Amino acid sequence: MDSGKKFESQLDLLTAWELMAINVLLAVEPQAEFDVNAVQANMLALIEKLDGGQLNPALTDPGFMRKTEDLLLALLHGDRIEVTNPAVYAARQAVLAAAQVIYNQAVARGLWRVHPEIEAAKGQAA
Numbered sequence: 001m002d003s004g005k006k007f008e009s010q011l012d013l014l015t016a017w018e019l020m021a022i023n024v025l026l027a028v029e030p031q032a033e034f035d036v037n038a039v040q041a042n043m044l045a046l047i048e049k050l051d052g053g054q055l056n057p058a059l060t061d062p063g064f065m066r067k068t069e070d071l072l073l074a075l076l077h078g079d080r081i082e083v084t085n086p087a088v089y090a091a092r093q094a095v096l097a098a099a100q101v102i103y104n105q106a107v108a109r110g111l112w113r114v115h116p117e118i119e120a121a122k123g124q125a126a
Contacts, residue, residue: 015085017071018095021046024058039091043098050105059106068103069115071096076121 011019022034022042028049034042049055058064074081075096083089106112 012081012083013067013071013074014081014083014092014095015088017067017099018042018085018088020064020067021095021098024055024064025049027057028054037087039087040094043091043094046098047101050102055102056111059102059109059111065103065106065112068099068106069112069118071099072103073115073117076117 010016018039022036025032025034025042025046034045036042046055083092088095103112107114
């Protein structure tokens with residue numbers, strides 16, 4: 001172990017959220033084998049599960065929803081996210097789109113309260 005060096009094991013927001021999304025998929029379909037490098041396909045599967053009503057437990061999970069909100073707030077703030085996983089980076093638009101759809105569905109269904117900054121940004125975009 002190197003002395004005086006801080007070990008950085010924390011994932012970037014995008015990769016961390018994508019891994020949580022895979023865990024959500026595995027919770028819905030425990031026998032499935034998801035290719036962790038097929039990020040775009042995994043995000044599509046996540047949205048299909050959402051459309052099928054199978055993600056309701058995730059939409060009420062405060063940990064998952066808070067991480068989703070944190071990712072969207074970082075995007076709103078224009079925070080720099082250094083994505084180290086090439087597969088996640090290549091599919092970053094799909095990951096962000098999936099996070100937005102999940103957040104919007106949780107809010108629309110009354111399962112999560114929209115963050116005031118996100119609400120204010122929606123008003124500015126109109």
